[in-house]
Amino acid sequence: MRKVIFTIFMLLSPVGIFAQQVDAAKMESGLKAYSEGSYEIAAQNFESALAGAPDDPQANFNYGAALYKKGDFKNAIPVFEKALTSPDDQLRQNAFYNLGNARFENEEYEQAIESYKKALQLNPEDVQAKHNLELAQRKLKEKEDQEKQDQNQQNDNIEPSEFAKQLKARAEILVSQRLYREAFDLMQKGLRSDETVAAFQSFINRLKEVAEINNIGD
Structure with a gap:
């Protein structure tokens, strides 16, 4: 499968106003390190600054930004989520975007899509969020297509039992009578009792699609 080359916009910058409980000196050191590209040091300082106010939205936003920039995407996620508690719509919009x-x-594309949509609810004119939303939707489709392809290849390696072969023959008779829903239900029932029926998963998927189309026309 050909890979799609994509670009993701740069993360938004840290902010500089914090609650009184946040260690201002550590936060300033973190901001300086961040501006110099020393993201590991910035993250350490931001984390220390949060000791007295672990739920401060703005400080967590900065900590999440530093974690992201140093490639620690997994740990950046819950930190950005803490920034979503801000009463400031602009900060929450930025946090949703960075999240x-x-x-x-x-590679959590479904969740990324939801985050970008929420960012766009707060700022419908955010072209970067729109761009990244489209990228996430494209990547999710690619992932789902690949998983489906892998499943089909796995099913191709299954040797169907005699029962499975006879079941498919019965389903094909139903198809010739245009009884697509009955054929699909028959295969599904057989799959529950004999796992080798999965060798005909592509056939089952087509039955489902045709049955659904016929239901629309009824």
Whole structure:
């Protein structure tokens, strides 16, 4: 399968106003390190600054940004989630956007899509969020297509039993009579009692699609 080359927009920058309980000196050191590209040091300082106010939204936003920039996408996710508690719509919009980026990089495409959508609810004009939403939707489809292809290949390696072969023959007779739903139900029932019926999964999938189309026309 040909890979699609994509670009994801840069993360939004840290912010600089915090609750009184946040260690201002550590936070300033973190901001300085971040601006210099020393993201490991920035993350350490931001984490230390949060000791007195672990739920501060703005400080968590910065900590999440540093974790993201140093490639720690998995741990950036719960940190950005803490930033979502901010009463400030702009900060929450930025946090949803960055959360989407972290989830995207962690290959959590469904969750990334939800984050970008929420960012767009707060700012419908955010072209970067729109761009990344489209990328996440594309990557999710590619992932689902690949999983389906892998499953089909796995099913191709299954040797169907005599029961499974006879079941398919009966289903094909039903298909010739245009009884697609009955044929699908027959195969599904057989699959529950004989796992080798999965050798005909592609046939079962087609039956389901045709049965659903026929239901629409009824």
